[in-house]
Amino acid sequence: MTNVDEPQGDPSWADTYYEVWCPYEARILYNLGAFETPEDADEAAAVHNGQFTPPHDAVGTLRVPPLDGLLEQLTGDQLETLQNAALLVIGAREEAATLLSRAGVADSSDGFFGSPCHRCVCPQYQGRDETVCERISCRHSAAQHAY
Structure with a gap:
């Protein structure tokens, strides 16, 4: 029986992290890196957006490993x-x-x-x-x- 108090990690999901997507550039901004929390990704997106006039609409997104x-x-x-x-x-x-x-x-x-x-x-x-x-x-x- 599985102990629900212990994490049941699935190695195929080990590559899950947050990244920044910029619709203006129509791409993931890999140069900004990967983030552990959505807040960190959103903060990086805000910094990116502020570098442009008019500002870009980049957002933090969850990166899910390929199916x-x-x-x-x-x-x-x-x-x-x-x-x-x-x-x-x-x-x-x-x-x-x-x-x-x-x-x-x-x-x-x-x-x-x-x-x-x-x-x-x-x-x-x-x-x-x-x-x-x-x-x-x-x-x-x-x-x-x-x-």
Whole structure:
């Protein structure tokens, strides 16, 4: 039995850290380094933003390790199940955004419940029952958007 009082580290998640994304430059600012806390990443983003007129809109983001290593270990049936689950997650996010928009709580286009691709800069998954995103510049799986 697992002792819940002890951390159950997963080595595949050991590469998780915070970094700075600048939409103006459309890239991660690797020259700023990696950060242990979101506050440190946000502080570095604020310093970066202040160096430009008009200021950039860089923000601290969580860097999640690639899903590819996990996908390689799955069987065909497991990959299909993951894909179906990812489509459910994306659909639920879209439905939640629509409900909030109708209630006047949030604009659904603001990405509040969006599913950005964790492999490229595609802003949101397109394609309901497709195995890959329909965006020509993306073409990644729903799982790569939803995990």
